[in-house]
Amino acid sequence: MLNVEILGGVGEYGRNCFFIENNGHAILLDCGVMNTRQKTPPNLTQAHVAKLDAVFISHSHSDHVGALPLLETWGYTGPIIMSKMTAQQLKQPCQHTKTFQPESIGEWIVVSNGLSFQWGYSGHLIGSVWYKIRFFEEVIFYSGDYVVDSFLLKAELPIEDGTVYDVAIIDSGHVEKSINNLEVLQQMTEYIHANPGCPIIFPSSFSGKTVDIATYLFQHTTRSICIHDNLLSLFENYYEEPENLLPTKTILPSFKRQCLIKTTDSECAIYFVPERDETKLEELLHKKSNAIMIFTGYWNKGKYSMQFSRNQHKEFFYKTHPDYHDIITLSKKIHAQKTIYFHSSLTTKETTFLQLIKNEEEVL
């Protein structure tokens, strides 16, 4: 029987890490730290690491990979499984990675006797994936971070073949929200059209969201789009792995040329600047005094020491995780005997599907 030990990421936003034991063998799903200055690691011990056969990584964000160096410290030499794109995006070099290519989507990949997996795209970041893992007689589903309705990225669940999962671990990151991403993009566009004289600044993260917004605005406004150097590699990734994109999104080549042109002096451009680079944001805001900052998630004006006047900022929340209805849909599609909802301080290890439905009115 499966024994799931939650080492982090349930009842909190960050340090996602799940240790699963079966038949005297063990695997780890993600190995992240908190996104705070302290970078709190998960409750992983040397004793856990000594038992591991394999580690599965969903994507390159630090709340999923930040504690990988601990594995090496404690002498782990087994495979660390991830997509080729995820491996390429890692900030710290990682030994023992075992990567899979886009062509292997939907295939059973054998890791060892009793351990095999399938993967598919999860729509959250280019290269981000979910896993369906066969661990001896048991089957596990791990969503990783999931976005149902990315403008550019594919998100397809495992084919329905009658599998009843013993355990499903499902992203509940935006459980308190109800959002349609395409509507948010349309609202942003209207807002930008209504403010023709104002440059627009998006404090941005290394995520699918940033490329979704930049691409949509490139298509639906006449403004120049300026991407900060530190985010350019993210855009480059879209040309390297077109398999990860929805088939209708084929206009990217001209967008790429546009992005790479240095247009920082044009009057009313739309700027994408790393959200953690306050110096750069402040500098830009100083240079373009009538610019408007648009915040698109939990990272908002409260994160900065600089002050904003009332007309200097606006919020449009764009999903980077499933919202309430997405979580219900995902839970219904993945038939599981037990579901663990992670990636939110509003769900705990006791949260069940029925409770989620019952709490609907309180949640929303």
Ligand SMILES: [Zn+2]
């Ligand atoms: Zn993520």
Ligand SMILES: [Zn+2]
């Ligand atoms: Zn995450």
